[in-house]
Amino acid sequence: MNIHDIAKISGYSSSTVSRVINNRNYVSKKARQDIQKVIHDFDYVPNDVARDLSKGKTHNIGVVLPHTDHPYYTQLVEGIMSAAFPAGYRIVMLPSKFNAEIEMDYLNRLRRKAYDAIIFTSHGISLNELLEYQQYGSIVICHNPGELNIAAAYTHREESYTEAFKWIKSQNYQHISILLSRAYKISATAQKTFQAYRNTFGSEPDKNLLNTDVTTFKDGYNAAMKLCHNNQPDIYFTNGDDIAAGVRQFYLDNNLPVPRLIGQEDQLSGKILNIPTINHHFHEVGKLACGLAINNEIKQLSVESDFIFRNQKNIEN
Amino acid sequence: MNIHDIAKISGYSSSTVSRVINNRNYVSKKARQDIQKVIHDFDYVPNDVARDLSKGKTHNIGVVLPHTDHPYYTQLVEGIMSAAFPAGYRIVMLPSKFNAEIEMDYLNRLRRKAYDAIIFTSHGISLNELLEYQQYGSIVICHNPGELNIAAAYTHREESYTEAFKWIKSQNYQHISILLSRAYKISATAQKTFQAYRNTFGSEPDKNLLNTDVTTFKDGYNAAMKLCHNNQPDIYFTNGDDIAAGVRQFYLDNNLPVPRLIGQEDQLSGKILNIPTINHHFHEVGKLACGLAINNEIKQLSVESDFIFRNQKNIEN
């Protein structure tokens, strides 16, 4: 049962039927009623794929996600959805595991018009490759693209990071451990972290107190296990409250005094444990990213991040 | 640039080009090479929407989500994606806020072939309405549909709930507060909870110690605020570790002794605070649901849930 069947049965043409379906003008009352009756009687609904093909638009936005269990992505997705829904767009989840091949596949699907736009919450492929694909559709990334002319929504990490390190300095902590999710070379976030450190202390972070590929509670726990012996950090600057919680857990489990912690993302674990944190407002970032995607605007939007100070107490478990 | 252009330029027909694109047999080596050269030279890629229309299949699965911030849904979505990805399917997020109208809209999009199947992680509309729509595509729900012949993947709550209540009974707790996300009448989960209570205690739960619409840390906090005066619960059976954490926080903030807590979902907060919990294995449920959706199988699959005992300590903050 398609639009032509309805046309034939009702005795009108498919264009008139189309007008009725789409609530357009230039349809007589009678025609509208006749056609609506047939539509109703035959329980007809139009086919969205055919409509999309004809219009050259899907109202879908692809969202590339390295992993879904991390709060960074959850918050971003929520923000994106909050902007997509009222605009009549839907989100297609594209898990990537940072795999460049998979990311390229998704990029090619943009060319193939599988979705109208694509948002990279994070990406392994180079910015140059992304630039090349801009001609095929709207591409938005979620970090600062620097000079490159690519649509981006991101959080300003510099200020809050610097604020956090200034606070660390003011407290005279000596052995500062930094936990990162990805290596310095490939991660802009890691670079911002180091930059803030340098700006504050005028020196490089201690490489012996550095750990990368830390993304979960368990990772934080394991990092602490490795680091607690080297130089015994008196503070951990971590990339997530959950991770800070993991560090804390290791110390508790081993009857060691819990060092100072700084988290990120303003997660529940930080609230519970009173760990100071940094709120990056990823929900807002997601909203902005989605707006850019929908309107196909190539510009950069940023939001401020906040260092949230909390007076961590030494909690016994 | 479409398949006909490639056909014209290469001097072959569009069907031969199609065969090349899809790596089909019955194409001479020469034709394949000629065509591939043209495809390459003109940087041609096929259009996915046209393909979908022609094949009558989108490889998209809609996933209806009342809200995205709750771990129940996060875990489910992850599970669904873990099964969808290797099968070449993509997930379209469909936020519903339990709004029946929105849900109906999504159901109608299934009819319109916007996706091949739809998974309701939860739903406000009636099972009967879902049953009616089965003729239009694969529909999967994530709770026990009872006698109804509808595809479902779900967790067996009875055993773990009963185990939890039995433990409560063994400890002689008298004032048992129960926190629920949705009201008894509309929530199968609430009903299972009550049933387990009845089976264990042979009586109804105390209505004065009941709270519904509790879904977040903050809700748990507020529920505790309301309940701590009525009958002073000595244990809270909550619908999430985060919620239990909220209850705990209220007591701590008011310098009251923290009562016993039981959480659900095996969340990080429960791990940190050593709160006993119930793991419903929603990741696995999501996987199963996705399998049913893809294969259009109308059957019921269930997984066991586990009561995870932990020796909650009274933690000072």
Next chain:
DNA sequence: GTGAAAGCGCTAACAT
């Protein structure tokens, strides 16, 4: 092995 042509189902410019 290759091609013509009829789908898939809807939209929209143009004509009347």
Next chain:
DNA sequence: ATGTTAGCGCTTTCAC
């Protein structure tokens, strides 16, 4: 107001 028709771009059957 309504209809004709040419798209949108790919797949697939059938004939050769």
